[in-house]
Amino acid sequence: MPKDFISVADWSAESLLEILARARQLKALLAKGERPQTLLGRTLAMYFEHPSLRTHVTFEAGMTQLGGHAIFLTPEQIGIGTRESASDVAMSLSRWVDVLVARTTNHSLVEELAAVATVPVINALTDLLHPCQVMADLLTISERMELKEARIAFVGDGNNVANSLLLAASVLGLDLRLATPETHRPAASIRSRAADLAERSGARIRFTSSPVEAIRDADFVYTDVWTSMGQEEEAEKRRAIFEPYQVNAALMKSAPAEARVMHDLPAHRGEEITDEILDGPRSIVFDQAENRLHAQKAVLERLLLPA
Numbered sequence: 001m002p003k004d005f006i007s008v009a010d011w012s013a014e015s016l017l018e019i020l021a022r023a024r025q026l027k028a029l030l031a032k033g034e035r036p037q038t039l040l041g042r043t044l045a046m047y048f049e050h051p052s053l054r055t056h057v058t059f060e061a062g063m064t065q066l067g068g069h070a071i072f073l074t075p076e077q078i079g080i081g082t083r084e085s086a087s088d089v090a091m092s093l094s095r096w097v098d099v100l101v102a103r104t105t106n107h108s109l110v111e112e113l114a115a116v117a118t119v120p121v122i123n124a125l126t127d128l129l130h131p132c133q134v135m136a137d138l139l140t141i142s143e144r145m146e147l148k149e150a151r152i153a154f155v156g157d158g159n160n161v162a163n164s165l166l167l168a169a170s171v172l173g174l175d176l177r178l179a180t181p182e183t184h185r186p187a188a189s190i191r192s193r194a195a196d197l198a199e200r201s202g203a204r205i206r207f208t209s210s211p212v213e214a215i216r217d218a219d220f221v222y223t224d225v226w227t228s229m230g231q232e233e234e235a236e237k238r239r240a241i242f243e244p245y246q247v248n249a250a251l252m253k254s255a256p257a258e259a260r261v262m263h264d265l266p267a268h269r270g271e272e273i274t275d276e277i278l279d280g281p282r283s284i285v286f287d288q289a290e291n292r293l294h295a296q297k298a299v300l301e302r303l304l305l306p307a
Contacts, residue, residue: 001015001302001307003114003303004114004120004121004122005120005131005303006121006123006129007131007164008134008167008171009167009168009171009193009194009197011171012171013173013201015302016168018302019295020138020139020142020295022298023135023291023294023297023298024139024142024294026297026301027139027291030065030294035066035067036066037066037067038066038305039063039300039301039304040066040068041067042066042098042099042304043069043096043099044059044068044069044071044099044100044101045070045071045073045093045100045101046059046060046070046101047074047075047078047080047089047101047102047103048072048102048103049075049104049105050103052124052125053265054265054292055132058293059101059296060072062293062300063300066297066300066301068300071097080109086109086112087112087116089113090112090114090116090117090121091117091118093117094116094118098120098304099119099121099122099303100113100117100120100122101121102122102123103124103126104126105126105127107123107128107129109126110123122299122300125160126160127160127228128160128163129163129164129167130264131164131168132292132296133264133292134164134165134168135168135295135298135299136288136289136291136292136295136296137222137288138168138172138295139291139295140284140288141220144260145219147174148172148174150174150219150220151175151218151220152165152169152174152175152176152218152219152222153176153177153178153179153215153220153221153255154176154178154179154180154222155215155222155223155245155247156224156242156245156247157184157224157225157242158178158185158187159224159225159228160228161222161264162178162180162186162224163187163190165178166186166191166194166205167190167193167194169194169198169203169205170193170195170198170201171197171201171203172201173198173201173203174203175203176203176204176205177206177214177215178205178206178214179208179210179211179214179215179245180209181242181245182209183241184241185207211244211245211254215252215254215259216255217256219258219259220259220260220261220262221252221255221261222261222262223245223263223272224263225266225267225271226238226241226245226268226271227271242271242272245272246272246274247261247277248273248274248277249274249276249277252277252282259282260282260283261273261278261280261285262288263283263285263288265285265288265289
C-alpha cells in the first residue's frame with residue numbers, strides 16, 4: 001500500500017474501490033448519528049497555500065468526527081522557502097503529527113514533502129492534480145450506478161480536476177470523454193500515464209474538441225472553472241477560448257434526459273455553468289461537496305490504520 005495519497009494513479013483499482021466502499025459505510029454511519037472513533041488521539045496537520053472552503057472544512061470536520069484533531073497552517077506561519085526548507089518542515093512535522101495534508105500551488109512541493117516526511121502526506125490540491133476531489137466524485141457517481149457502467153463527460157479546461165479524473169478512470173477501467181480545446185487538454189505527462197494504465201484496465205478514454213460529441217450519451221456531465229487560482233491574468237483570454245464549452249440549457253439538450261451535472265466548486269456562475277443548470281434538478285453538485293467529507297475520512301483511515 002502506498003504511504004501517501006498524492007495521485008490516484010499510485011493506488012490499485014482494488015484499493016480505490018475499497019476506499020470508496022468504506023466511504024459509503026462512513027456516510028451511512030454518520031446518517032445514523034454514529035461516529036466511529038477510529039482515529040482517536042491522532043493529529044492531522046493541514047498546510048494550505050490557497051483559500052479553501054470544502055477541503056479545509058471537510059478534512060478538519062472529518063478528523064474530528066473520527067476522534068482526531070486537526071491543526072491548520074498557513075504559508076505566513078511556516079515560511080517554506082524563506083524561513084526554512086520544505087524538507088526541514090516535513091521532518092519536523094513528522095515528529096509531531098500522524099498525517100499531513102498539503103494544498104499547494106506547485107505539485108513539486110507536495111512531492112518534496114512526501115519524499116521526506118515519515119508520515120503519510122495527502123495531496124489536497126496542486127496545479128497538476130486534485131485526487132481527493134475525484135474520490136468524492138467517484139463516490140457520488142457510485143451512489144447512482146455502477147462505476148463500470150457510467151459514461152462520464154468532462155467539458156472545459158484540462159486542468160487538475162480533469163487530470164485526476166483521467167487517471168482515476170484509467171486505473172478503474174471507466175468510460176470517460178474529455179471535451180476541451182486542443183490547446184487546453186490534460187497535461188501530456190498525465191495523458192501518457194493514463195494511456196498506459198488504460199491499456200491494462202480496459203478504460204475507454206476519448207478526447208474531443210466538441211462538447212456535444214462528449215455528452216451525447218453521457219450519464220454525467222462534469223465541468224470546472226475556466227480560470228483556476230493563479231491564472232487570473234488570463235481570465236479574459238480564457239473566457240473567449242472556452243465560451244463554446246459552457247454547460248447551459250442549450251448544451252444539455254444534447255445529453256440524455258437523465259444525465260446529471262457535476263462541478264467541484266467553487267463555480268464561476270455564468271461562465272463555465274449557468275445558474276439554471278447548477279441550481280436545477282439535474283445538478284448533483286452539492287452531493288459531490290458533501291461527499292468530500294466521507295471520501296476523505298476513508299482516505300485518512302486507509303493511511304493511518306493497520307491493513
